[in-house]
Amino acid sequence: MLLASIMPPGIEEVAAREVSEVLGLPVFGVSVGKVFFRASTRDIYRANYLLRTSTRVLVVLANTSFGTLRDIRDVASSLDYREFLAPGRSFAVRAERVGEHDFTSVDVAREVGTAVIESYSSLTGVRPTVDLENPDVVLRVIVRGSSLLVGVETSGRSLHRRGYRVYNHPAAINPVIAAAMVYSAGATRTLLDPMCGGATIPIEFVHIRRHYPIALFRRDFAFRRFGIYEPDVDRDVLEELVAGVDMDSPVEAYCIDISWKAIEGARANLASSYTSDAVRLIEGDSTKVSTHPRVNVDAVVSNPPYGYRSHNIRKIEGFYREVLTSLRNSYPGVRAVMVTLSHRQFSKAAEEVGVKVVGSTPVKHGGLLARIFQTIL
Secondary structure (H helix, E strand, C coil), X not given: CEEEEECCCCXXXXXXXXXXXXXXXXXXXXECCEEEEECCHHHHHHHHHHCCCCCEEEEEEEEEECCCHHHHHHHHHCCCCCCCCCCCCEEEEEEEEECCCCCCHHHHHHHHHHHHHHHHHHHHCCXXXXXXXXXXXXXXXXXXXXXXXXXXXXXXXXXXXXXXXXXXXXXXXXXXXXXXXXXXXXXXXXXXXXXXXXXXXXXXXXXXXXXXXXXXXXXXXXXXXXXXXXXXXHHHHHHHHHHCCCCCCCXXXXXXXXXXXXXXXXXXXXXXXXXXXXXXXXXXXXXXXXXXXXXXXXXXXXXXXXXXXXXXXXXXXXXXXXXXXXHHHXXXXXXXXXXXXXXXXXXXXXXXXXXXXXXXXXXEECCEEEEEEEEEC
């Protein structure tokens, strides 16, 4: 069957690489916010447990173009939902729409919902139950321009909800973006996050290196309510992935923050995520060279303040200059990956202090357009 992993637009290349390398499956295609790959039922479970750069995994029922709202309904009417919508199970349609259209996402959800009822009823003689609040099965419809994707949600809650975070930093990074940044940095053994907040980036780094499955920390996945769900296969997959956890992997991370409250929150998240042994917490000011640990660092990965919350936007460029200068003096030549909404201020600060920007990628973060910078200190 054809699956689509969904991610924030901007990290598709990293997500495609993860599908190939972690799942060992060839990528069938890539489009905005989506990576397509062919897989077995067993791979549905593996994808949800292992893909750290995806927010959702869908079974693709239709991936086509359309002209009108009626075309969308016709496509949905032609599909067979029986494998996923078991007798007695309820469903709902969630629609997302990007672009200029003469209809709304609510119109799309209504038309597709009607089509599902008609198709399922004609094939089974039973009218499926609609439950908009707490459905057993969610059909996700993504309309972007003239492209249409209809898929069955296998993940349930977004996969960025890892289950390990017990402390929520007010400016916490999305774990999916954090994982994408870690992959982009290519860190092999030692990572530094000089403004770590609740330690999401170091945690994702350790989880990636040790091959921790997401299922260690959450068990609520929508595929367990499918008609085709195979509990024995699921148990097999889980046992295989848990056996593959590599606690002997040489990995260490350093987590610096100027706030004692953030450090205490990070400590709680490390304990909850089984990473306390691999991450050293340092309370200190990362604009000061004396704060940085005197170790060989493979990569620096961080989500620094943007200037909208914890710093005044008019002062953020000066702050970036100080941080980048300090990091360059401590770890010259090391790759640093950072994400910020204040990309003009970051670019200017990097140029002024001699930090080389080797690439940058726009990415949706918290509904806003941020940019991930690849630099050499």
